[in-house]
Amino acid sequence: MPEMPEVEVVRRQLEAHILNREIESVDLLHSKITRKNPEFKEFMVGKHFSKIERIGKLLTFTVSNNQTSQPEPVYMLAHLKMTGQFIFVDENQKIGGGHSLTAADFELPHKHTRVVFNFKDGSALYFNDMRLFGYLQLVSPAEKEKIWNNYGIEPGRDNYTWDNFKAIFKNRKTSLKALLLNQKVISGLGNIYVDEACFRAGVLPFRAANSLTTAEKKALFKHCSDVMMESIERGGTTFYSFLSADGKKGNFSDELEVFDRAGQPCYKCGNIISKIKHAGRGTHFCSTCQK
Ligand SMILES: [Zn+2]
Structure with a gap:
């Protein structure tokens, strides 16, 4: 998809x-x-x-x-x-x-x-x-x-500001991953990119959204945007034989650090990448690098 x-x-x-x-x-x-x-x-x-x-x-x-x-x-x-x-x-x-x-x-x-x-x-x-x-x-x-108007703030759009980003965490009892997948709150991030952004920001995706520190939210604010922009520039991620318009394969898959890497060593610490089912989705993380 x-x-x-x-x-x-x-x-x-x-x-x-x-x-x-x-x-x-x-x-x-x-x-x-x-x-x-x-x-x-x-x-x-x-x-x-x-x-x-x-x-x-x-x-x-x-x-x-x-x-x-x-x-x-x-x-x-x-x-x-x-x-x-x-x-x-x-x-x-x-x-x-x-x-x-x-x-x-x-x-x-x-x-x-x-x-x-x-x-x-x-x-x-x-x-x-x-x-x-x-x-x-x-x-x-x-x-x-x-x-x-049914879509939330989105990386790459004018409404993706730090003030708007930190506001989405207010009174949220759901997990971080469920929050970031909720398109009415923040749009554009799918399963792959939520896992990658959480890894880069060093936070576990199943944490309660309201437990994040300001520093953790700031890191996520940056990385949620970075993973999307980098993927667009690289032509998307090649999954399920996706071919882009000119017949070239997208190649952001080379940049993935946790998604689809369960059982393989973390590039940062060597720990084995874990995969669990969370928020109804396959969820990948490094239990050493992410807190
Ligand atoms: Zn690690």
Whole structure:
């Protein structure tokens, strides 16, 4: 399942390739993906994507037309969930953007292709989703705002400040890990990155959130952001055969210090990395380096 850095990599690559290409037609191969919106296909014809934003793991495309007297913008929310992938094929039939599970996914369309945006210039954007949990949903500006407001502070956004970060710990009786995974409080951090940030900050993920000292919170504030930004710059983490848009494998996996390293020696102290189930998730830590 792609995490936030992988989704950001997809966003950047799609934005570099698909903006302002006029949509000539849409092939809707499974109506569940568009939340059974009967007008999705017709609405998209003649439009183009003018911007792609992201909050957490939610991609948000601005859908525009070419008229000057344009009605208010509409947004297309896109969530990849477990197995969603965008693959862009340009006019020379080269893969340009999206993400994939196997090389076979590049032979398009295939049996898991759910939506195809055919652009006027001959290029196309494919949305594939084996499990059908992903979606492409048209929403109004008011609906977009409402949905965006459900996300908490996020590394990389203006609201990720020390004052806002320390405030999320107030009156929290949950564990640190449960708190950091709660997207309504702090968005963007998934299982991999919470474990890594806790290791770097030297705190055990199953500690009560309200037991952390100011120094520990300050370390977490820095490392929660650092792991996300580093992963984005490295192209994401290669798990479950994730391929980024240009077909290159993400390589933040080389930087992982605890995640997926249970039973192996800690790079810092040589102690064996432990793995337990906590907050419903596989949780990795070094019992020597983390307190
Ligand atoms: Zn250690």
